[in-house]
Amino acid sequence: MPDAFADLVGQDEAVETLRRAAAAAAAVLRATGEPEVAGGADPGGGMTHAWIFTGPPGSGRSVAARAFAAALQCVHGTGCGECPGCHTTLAGTHADVRLVVPEGLSIGVNEMRALVLRAASTPSGGRWQVVIIEDADRLTEAAGNALLKAVEEPPPRTVFLLCAPSTHPDDISVTIRSRCRVVPLRQPAAEAVADVLVRRDGISPEVARWTAAATQGHVGRARRLARDPQARARREAVLAVPRRLTGVGAAFDAASALIEAAEAEAEASVAEVDAAERAALETALGAGGTGRGAASAARGTAGQLKDLERRQKSRATRAQRDALDRALVDLAAFYRDALTMALGAQVSPVHLDTAELAEAGARSWQAEGALRRLEAVLTCRAAIEANVKPRIAVEAMMLALWKG
Numbered sequence: 447m448p449d450a451f452a453d454l455v456g457q458d459e460a461v462e463t464l465r466r467a468a469a470a471a472a473a474v475l476r477a478t479g480e481p482e483v484a485g486g487a488d489p490g491g492g493m494t495h496a497w498i499f500t501g502p503p504g505s506g507r508s509v510a511a512r513a514f515a516a517a518l519q520c521v522h523g524t525g526c527g528e529c530p531g532c533h534t535t536l537a538g539t540h541a542d543v544r545l546v547v548p549e550g551l552s553i554g555v556n557e558m559r560a561l562v563l564r565a566a567s568t569p570s571g572g573r574w575q576v577v578i579i580e581d582a583d584r585l586t587e588a589a590g591n592a593l594l595k596a597v598e599e600p601p602p603r604t605v606f607l608l609c610a611p612s613t614h615p616d617d618i619s620v621t622i623r624s625r626c627r628v629v630p631l632r633q634p635a636a637e638a639v640a641d642v643l644v645r646r647d648g649i650s651p652e653v654a655r656w657t658a659a660a661t662q663g664h665v666g667r668a669r670r671l672a673r674d675p676q677a678r679a680r681r682e683a684v685l686a687v688p689r690r691l692t693g694v695g696a697a698f699d700a701a702s703a704l705i706e707a708a709e710a711e712a713e714a715s716v717a718e719v720d721a722a723e724r725a726a727l728e729t730a731l732g733a734g735g736t737g738r739g740a741a742s743a744a745r746g747t748a749g750q751l752k753d754l755e756r757r758q759k760s761r762a763t764r765a766q767r768d769a770l771d772r773a774l775v776d777l778a779a780f781y782r783d784a785l786t787m788a789l790g791a792q793v794s795p796v797h798l799d800t801a802e803l804a805e806a807g808a809r810s811w812q813a814e815g816a817l818r819r820l821e822a823v824l825t826c827r828a829a830i831e832a833n834v835k836p837r838i839a840v841e842a843m844m845l846a847l848w849k850g
């Protein structure tokens with residue numbers, strides 16, 4: 447049976463919460479008079495104006511937010527997955543559902559103000575205005591304040607759905623958090639992810655099993671790994687790093703290779719949309735015209751193009767960091783495998799295909815050496831998160847991995 451929540455893997459508790467809230471929201475719409483949404487007063491099944499979906503990457507925060515949005519727009523109020531409300535929401539074309547996906551490193555105040563303003567309008571479909579903010583932890587302080595105002599005094603038919611790694615004050619301000627209902631999502635079990643890949647994507651059980659394990663329950667990454675040969679090649683290159691670290695020169699080479707692979711991956715992911723945006727802007731601005739009018743227009747055009755280039759550069763930086771972070775997560779898992787083997791822990795390895803190599807590492811490094819290497823990778827991630835130049839952080843990591 448189709449269902450808006452079908453893609454939310456291994457999150458039975460959250461689904462239950464959201465279904466109850468959607469039913470409560472539908473009841474609000476059916477009631478006569480001005481709809482009045484219960485705030486924190488009805489924690490049992492109630493609907494409220496602001497929600498935060500938290501959980502580790504890949505747990506399905508944005509999938510949950512979209513499914514809930516669909517249930518709110520569903521003509522049956524259930525998230526049936528089939529009606530026009532569900533369908534257009536899930537396809538991203540519903541007129542009353544706005545999705546904010548930060549392209550750069552942060553969501554700016556202007557973007558947020560425009561969004562809040564539009565969210566206050568009456569829903570054209572007669573149900574709810576829904577605003578989904580992916581990566582709400584990337585709100586700038588000013589943008590957070592603009593959002594806070596809207597969340598504090600929400601228009602009667604507006605619902606904000608925020609996605610963030612956690613409710614830690616680093617991720618979401620305490621004041622916004624205090625106005626929201628939190629839906630915690632957990633890391634889905636690898637078996638649940640594998641099951642979905644087989645059932646929904648038609649991937650063979652064997653491939654589904656190792657990709658689900660290798661991506662540690664991240665549904666989107668597991669799917670890509672199963673389907674995209676380039677993603678598999680990139681992962682293999684990353685997992686070859688431990689073997690390649692034979693000296694100082696090799697460590698620097700490995701650092702360069704890792705950085706360049708992340709750059710190439712990021713470039714491929716943004717190149718197409720960059721070119722399309724530029725072409726669209728040039729057409730809109732009437733580039734290529736001649737004469738006096740065109741010359742003065744060109745001066746204004748230069749500013750707009752510069753603006754676009756700045757946004758594209760910010761997006762490219764983000765894409766590079768994300769690609770590099772994925773590589774570091776894979777690498778960390780390799781050393782974690784070696785550590786658990788050295789400790790004799792009864793857990794199955796993340797990377798089934800490099801288990802032998804991890805086993806050899808476990809024997810020669812012992813638990814202590816494996817732990818030091820794991821820490822070197824995690825330190826590198828933290829340093830990049832704290833804005834250390836990626837190349838410097840990765841070189842330091844490679845040297846630490848080589849020295850052990």
Ligand SMILES: [Zn+2]
Pocket residue numbers: 519520521522523524525526527528529530531532533
């Ligand atoms: Zn529906």
